[in-house]
Amino acid sequence: MKDKYSIVGPFYDLMSIIYSFNQIDKCKTAMHDKIKPDSKILFAGVGHGIDAIAAAELGAEVTVVDLSETMLKKLNKGIAKKKEFKHPIRQLHKNILHVDEFSTYDMVFANFFLNLFSKERLEQILNHLIKHTKKGGFVVIGDWVFPQGNMIAKFFQILYWRMADLFFWVVANNELHPFYDYQQTMQALGLKIKKVKYFRVLFDDRYCSILGQKK
């Protein structure tokens, strides 16, 4: 299967640092205070995996999944720079929908992952991630904030997001779609929203990390 991130993959994190003034990286680890040593954590569409490495440094048992060999190579470069973890990071080079480890994980992360997909597929994947979470466990989504504020604020939020959306549509063939309200989708799929942390760029909130609990 073609690696959609073969061109842009090596520069992905650098671009996101520049584009977001480093707020995306902060967003990706915003809920790490919930991670306990030896807890089982799954990262879907892990990319370069600064969030997964940070979780492993906290002593968690981390599994990462990604379809892109390019992205996993970058993850491994990141891992090589670190000392040994209590639990080595387990890597699955496959489609998240082909992972079948239901009710296994204390926390499941989907950071800047679900925005790749159409609404129908997003719901299918999020449902799949919820099935991987233990009862009482957490699902974390880090992504763009649903546009809020007055019309001008909303216009600039959508413009800012669309630039990235169109760029990844061209270079990685991601799907074009309307803005997603992740909180609403999480609730609709049965998660209880426990916490939301926001991250600003210039005048308003651009990213958020949402902690949902499986009932």
Ligand SMILES: C[S@@+](CC[C@H](N)C(=O)[O-])C[C@H]1O[C@@H](n2cnc3c(N)ncnc32)[C@H](O)[C@@H]1O
């Ligand atoms: C936009 S990147 C985000 C990477 C990372 N989570 C981050 O926050 O920087 C999306 C990642 O999801 C991976 N991906 C796309 N579809 C996937 C699928 N069906 N299963 C697993 N990984 C997938 C891509 O290869 C890419 O590395």
